[in-house]
Amino acid sequence: MQGVGFRPFVYNLAQSLGLVGYVLNSSAGVHVDIEGDGVAIDRFLLQLRNNPPPLAQIESIEMEDCPAAGYSAFEIRESVDEPGRLAPVSPDVATCADCLRELQDPANRRFEYPFTNCTNCGPPYTITRAIPYDRPLTTMACFPMCADCLREYEDPSDRRFHAQPNACPVCGPSIRLSISEAQRLLHAGQIVAIKGFGGFHLVCDPFNEPAVRLLRERKKRSDKPYALMVRDVASAEKFCFVSAAEHAALTSIRRPIVILRRRPDCPLSEALAPGNNTLGLMLPYTPLHYLLFGGEFSALVMTSGNVSEEPIVTGNREAAQRLGAIADAFLFHNRDIHTRVDDSVSRIFAGSERVLRRSRGYAPHPVTLSFPVAAILACGEQLKNTFCLTKQHSAFLSQHIGDLQNWETFEFYRETLDRMQELFRIKPTVAAYDLHPEYLSTSFATHWRDATEHIGIQHHHAHIASCMAENGITGKVIGVAFDGTGYGTDGKIWGGEFLVANFAGFERRAHLRYVPLSGGDRAVLEPWRMALAYLLDTFGSRLDSLDLPLMHRIPAQKLRVVRPMIERRINTVDTSACGRLFDAVASIIGVRDEVNFEAQAAIELESRALAGIDDAYPFEISGEEIDVRPMIERIVRDVLARKPTGWIAASFHNTIAAIIIEVCSRLRSEDGINRVCLSGGTFQNVYLVERAVSSLRAKGFEVFLHSRVPPNDGGISLGQAVIANALLSR
Ligand code: ZN
Ligand code: ZN
Ligand code: FE
Numbered sequence: 234m235q236g237v238g239f240r241p242f243v244y245n246l247a248q249s250l251g252l253v254g255y256v257l258n259s260s261a262g263v264h265v266d267i268e269g270d271g272v273a274i275d276r277f278l279l280q281l282r283n284n285p286p287p288l289a290q291i292e293s294i295e296m297e298d299c300p301a302a303g304y305s306a307f308e309i310r311e312s313v314d315e316p317g318r319l320a321p322v323s324p325d326v327a328t329c330a331d332c333l334r335e336l337q338d339p340a341n342r343r344f345e346y347p348f349t350n351c352t353n354c355g356p357p358y359t360i361t362r363a364i365p366y367d368r369p370l371t372t373m374a375c376f377p378m379c380a381d382c383l384r385e386y387e388d389p390s391d392r393r394f395h396a397q398p399n400a401c402p403v404c405g406p407s408i409r410l411s412i413s414e415a416q417r418l419l420h421a422g423q424i425v426a427i428k429g430f431g432g433f434h435l436v437c438d439p440f441n442e443p444a445v446r447l448l449r450e451r452k453k454r455s456d457k458p459y460a461l462m463v464r465d466v467a468s469a470e471k472f473c474f475v476s477a478a479e480h481a482a483l484t485s486i487r488r489p490i491v492i493l494r495r496r497p498d499c500p501l502s503e504a505l506a507p508g509n510n511t512l513g514l515m516l517p518y519t520p521l522h523y524l525l526f527g528g529e530f531s532a533l534v535m536t537s538g539n540v541s542e543e544p545i546v547t548g549n550r551e552a553a554q555r556l557g558a559i560a561d562a563f564l565f566h567n568r569d570i571h572t573r574v575d576d577s578v579s580r581i582f583a584g585s586e587r588v589l590r591r592s593r594g595y596a597p598h599p600v601t602l603s604f605p606v607a608a609i610l611a612c613g614e615q616l617k618n619t620f621c622l623t624k625q626h627s628a629f630l631s632q633h634i635g636d637l638q639n640w641e642t643f644e645f646y647r648e649t650l651d652r653m654q655e656l657f658r659i660k661p662t663v664a665a666y667d668l669h670p671e672y673l674s675t676s677f678a679t680h681w682r683d684a685t686e687h688i689g690i691q692h693h694h695a696h697i698a699s700c701m702a703e704n705g706i707t708g709k710v711i712g713v714a715f716d717g718t719g720y721g722t723d724g725k726i727w728g729g730e731f732l733v734a735n736f737a738g739f740e741r742r743a744h745l746r747y748v749p750l751s752g753g754d755r756a757v758l759e760p761w762r763m764a765l766a767y768l769l770d771t772f773g774s775r776l777d778s779l780d781l782p783l784m785h786r787i788p789a790q791k792l793r794v795v796r797p798m799i800e801r802r803i804n805t806v807d808t809s810a811c812g813r814l815f816d817a818v819a820s821i822i823g824v825r826d827e828v829n830f831e832a833q834a835a836i837e838l839e840s841r842a843l844a845g846i847d848d849a850y851p852f853e854i855s856g857e858e859i860d861v862r863p864m865i866e867r868i869v870r871d872v873l874a875r876k877p878t879g880w881i882a883a884s885f886h887n888t889i890a891a892i893i894i895e896v897c898s899r900l901r902s903e904d905g906i907n908r909v910c911l912s913g914g915t916f917q918n919v920y921l922v923e924r925a926v927s928s929l930r931a932k933g934f935e936v937f938l939h940s941r942v943p944p945n946d947g948g949i950s951l952g953q954a955v956i957a958n959a960l961l962s963r
Contacts, residue, residue, distance in 0.1 A: 237288035237323050238352025239263050240309050241394040246280055248389070253304035258312040258365050268304055287353050288323055288486065292601065309389065312365040322361050322656060324594050325430045325574065326486040327518035329354035331392060336520050342381065347521040348406050348568065352396040354486070358597060359431045359572045360398060364656055368397045372569035379404035398568075406568035408521070415564050416528040424448050426538050426552055426560035429519060431574025431593050431632075432545030433538025433552050435559060438530070439501055445534065446504065451559040452540070455829045458506035459536045460490045460513040460576065462522060468531040469514050472499045478581045487594030488518035489579040505534070508825075508833070510840040513578060518594075521564075537575055542636045544645040547573050572652060573645060574632045582919040583926050585940045589917055591619065591947060596632035597653065600942060600951060603705040607961055610650070610661040610684065611953035612674040614692075614946040616831065618642075620650060620674070621950035622659045623958065628702065628951055629657055630942065637673040646677075665690055665957035667949070669720035688957045692719030692949065693730045694739045696912035699952030700944075701736070704937045706908065709735045711900050713893055716913035716945070717757070717812025717831060726750060728810025728913070729859070731896045733904055736959035743896045745814060746770075746860045749805035751798045760816035760834045761787050761826040766799050767817040771865040781869060783821055811889070811915045814861065821865070822872055822881050832914065838882050839918050846883035849891045859896065864888050883920075890924040897934060910937045912952075914945040 243256040243265055252269035267274060278294075285291055328336070332349045335341040343349045350356070360372040368374060378386060382401050385393035393399045400406060415425050422444040424437045435452065437444040439461055449455065463469045466480055473493035475483070482491045490513040495501075499512070506512055515535070517523045525533065537545045538556055546552045547570040552563060578590035588595060606623040613620045618634040631649050635642045654660065663686045666678030679687050696719075697712030712732040721727035722741075729745030748766040750756045756763060764783055768776050776784070784792075798804055812835060819834035820826045824841060828834050850864035864885070871881050897909050909929055916922050916938065929936045942948040 237357075238286045238392075238394075238396070239289050241352060241389055241391075242286045242289070243281070244307060244309050244389045244394075246277060247307040250277055252277060253307050254302075255304070255308050255310045257310040258367075266299065266302070266304075267307075268301055287329070288326060290598075309395070312367055322364060322366055322597060323357040324487070324596060324598050325356040325358050326354055326594060327488040327516075328520055328523065329486075332520065333523060336523060343401055345412075345524060346400075346402045346405070347408055347412070347519070347524055347566070348398070348400045349520045350396065350398050350400070351392045352394065353392065355396070355398050356430050357397070359570050359574055360568070361656070362571050366397060371397055372571050373398050373400070373406075376400060376405050376568075406566050409565040409567075410562060412521075412524045412527070415525065415562070416530075418562050419530070419533065420528075422447075423561040424451070424559060425562045425564055426556045427521070427525075427564040428549070428552070428566050428570070429521070431570060431572065432547045433556060434535045435538050435556065437534045439505060439532050439534045442502055442504065445502060448534065448536070448559070449504070452536070456507050456833060457830050458509055458511075458513060459534050460515060460578075461501075461505065461532045462517060462526075462535040463514050463532045464526040464530065465516065469493065469516075471531070472496060472501055473512055473514060476581065478586065482579050482581060482586045483514070483516050485594075487577065488515055489577040489588070489594060490515045492578065492580040492589070501532070508837045508840065515576065521566075535576075543639050543641045544635055545573055545575050572632075573649070577633075580917070580919070583922050583938060585938075587938070587940050587944070589943050589945065589947075590617075590633045591630060591941070591943055592632040595941070597629055597656070599627035599629045600703060602626050602628055602702060602955070603707065606954065606958045607663060608659050608661045609663045609665060609954045609957050609961075610659075610678075610681070611665040611950040611957065612667075612678040612681075613950035613953070614667060614674060615669070615672045617943070617945055617947040618646065618674060619943075619947050619950050620646070621954045622653055622657060622661060623954045624657065624659045628954055629653060629659070630951055633947055643673055646674075662686065663688065663957055663961060665953040667692055667695070667720065667953070668722070686961070688960055690953045690956050691722055691739070693727055693732060693913065694734055695949045695952030695956060696944075697732055697734045697739070697910050697952065698736055698956045699942060699948045700910040700912040700937055700939055702951055702955045703939055703942045703948075704910075706910075706937065707736065708908075709733060709904070709906050710908045710910045710937075711897050711904075711906050712739070712910045712912065713897070714913045715811035715889075715911075715915035717810055717915075718808075719810070719913075721809075726806055726808035726810055728808065728812055729814065730809070731900065733900060733906065736955050737963055741857070742900055743854065743857050743859055745809040745811060746858050746862070747807035747809050748813075749799050749802050750808040750813065751795055751805045753806075756813070757816075757831055758829065759827050760820040762795060762799075763813045763817035764820035764826075765792075765795060767814070767861075767865050768821065768869070769796070769799055771862040771869075779869060779873065781821070781872065782823060783826070786826055811913075815915070817865075818868060818882075818885050821868060822878050824878065824882070835915070835918065839886070839920050841879050842882040842886050842920050843877070843879035844883075846880055847887065848880075848884045849887035850884055852888060852892055854895065854899070859892055861888075861892075886918070886920050887924065889921055890928060893925045894928050894932065897929060898932065901934070907933070908935045908937065912939060912944050912948070916944045
C-alpha cells in the first residue's frame, strides 16, 4: 500500500537500530536493503511485522540474502517504477488524533486549517492520478510546498516526512466560503453544498424541519433515508443505541456511515428516514468537518451531492451547474478531486461489521484471494453496480458506482474503469458479465474490444461465488441466494434460490414457487401487484369471497386491468424472487402497497417485526419447488382476524428462516455438504440473518456471510470474476 507512511517508519526503525541501507517505494511494493548486525536485523524484522504504522497492512514479506554493499548510512531513495507489478493505493482515511490536535491548537501554524493531514491520515485515493504515489502525480502537484512544509516533508523524523498531500495555510489549498459563514447559513435553514474527499455533500440542519423538507423536495428523493454526520459518539448516543462494535465501526479510520437502531426518544425528525427504525450516522472525517462542528451543531444532514440517482458531483463548476437548483450556497475548495468516491455504509450484525455500500475508506483496497487469478474485468450489475479487476492474488473492486440506468452513472463507470486499469496496471483480456440481456454492464462487456473472451455468468451463482471468494473457501457449498431480481438460465426472474455450487458451476436444487410478475419495472414500485399474484396463486377465484382490506385499497380500475393479466399470464414473467415475496407480504398485511425505491417495503416489514416471537407459518416442499401458499393462506387468515402486524411480520420472517434450515438440511443429507453461504440483498435483513445463522449453526452447519464485500448486487462483480477465472482454467 502506498501513502501510509511506511518509508519513514522503516527509516526511523533502521536509524534507531543502527542499521544502514535504503528503502524505496516501487510499483511492486516497498523495497528495503539493509545491512548490519544480525541481532539488530532480527529486531528490525520483528518490529516490521508487529508494529507497522497505523494504516499499513503487510500482506507478505519476501527476504533474500545479498552481498554487502558497504552502505554508510540509511536513506530513503527516489521511487522507482517497475512496469507490470502492482502496489495498491491506500483508501482515504479520517483525520488522525495528532492532526486534530494541531487543528484545534491556536498556537499551531495549522490552527483551523481545513487541509491538515500527515502520513497517517488524509486522501491518497481521491487525489492520486497515477502510481507510484508521489506529489507530482497527485492533484497536489499545483501547490508547491513552502519552506516550512518542505522541511517537514524532508525530515525523516517528522510525521509529515514524504506525506504527499502535505500543506499549510501559506502554501496549500484553501476554501472559498468561510466556515463561520457556512455555519450561519446552516443555522438559518439553508442548504449548503460542501466539497469533501470524494465529492460534494448536501448539508442542512436536521432539527430544522422545513430545511429537511426543502432538501427532499429539491433532491427529488421522496423517502430514501438521509445520512447524518454527528459531532461525536456522545451525540450519536443521543439519537441511537450504540454497541461496542458499533462504536468501533463509527470511530474506525474508514469512518463509514453506520446504520444504528434509533432510540425511542430520538429528538430527530422522523422525516430523515421515514418508516425506518434505524438511522445512518457517521463521524467527521476531514478537518473541514471538525471545523464545521466547532459551532453548536450536534448533527448535520450529510447526503451525497447529486441529483436523484446520478453520481456524486466532484468538480466546482460541475457542482455549480448540477447542484445549483438544490443548494443555497457552496463551500468550495481548490484541491481537485481526481476520483469520485461516495461514503461507505456499514451495519453491525451477526457478530461483525458488514459493509453494505463499499466506497470511501474501503476502496480500492483489494480483496486478497486464496488462489491466483487471470487478468479479468467483471462488469457487475445494474442497480448497485461495482466492477472488479483481478490480477495475481488480488481482486480490485471498484467503489460503489450506482444505477447504470443513468447516462451520468455510466460515464462514471467508464471513467473509473479507465483509471483503475491505469492505477493497478491491469489489462484484462476476459470480460465477465451478467446473463441479463438488458443490463448496460452486459452490453458494455460483450462489446468491449479489449477482451478476447466474453463469459456470461448467472446472477445467483455470482452471489454465492462472491461469498466464497471473500471467505477464502473453495470446493462445493450449499448456496442460499435470496434477492429481489436476477436473470435465470430459463429466462425467468430468479431470487429465492438454493444452489449447490463451486466456482466452476452450480446446480439449482430448490427455489421458491414461480408466481407471475406483472408490469415489468412497475411491479417493483407497486408491491400490491405481487400481493395480488400471491393471493390469486393461493386462493384462485376464492379470493372474491374474502373481505381482505388490500382488495379495497387497490384502485378498481387498476385491479380490472392487472388481475386478468396475472390470471392469464399475459405480459407477465415468472419470478421466484424472495424480495418480491417480501413485497407481497408487506402489501397483504398493510405495511405498504407502493414504494419509491427498491426494497423499501421489505425494510419497513423488517422494522415492524416484533422481537421475541417464535411462531412460524407452514410451507411445503415438492421436488425443487418451495410452496409458500400454505403460509399466504394463514397470513390472510391472521389479517382477517386482526392479529397485530408486528406479530405477522415476525412470523413471516421466522418462516423464511425455517425454509432455509429445512432446505439446507435436505441438501446436506443428499450431498453431504456442510458449508452454507448466504448471499443476496435479502441478507441485509438483520432479523432474518441473525435467526437463520443461529439456527443453522445450532444444527452444526458452517455458515459464511459477507463482511468486507456487500451481500447485495454491489458484491456480484467479485463473484463474476472468480467464476470466469475458474471457467478459463478449465
Ligand atoms: Zn494526520
Ligand atoms: Zn506550507
Ligand atoms: Fe442480486
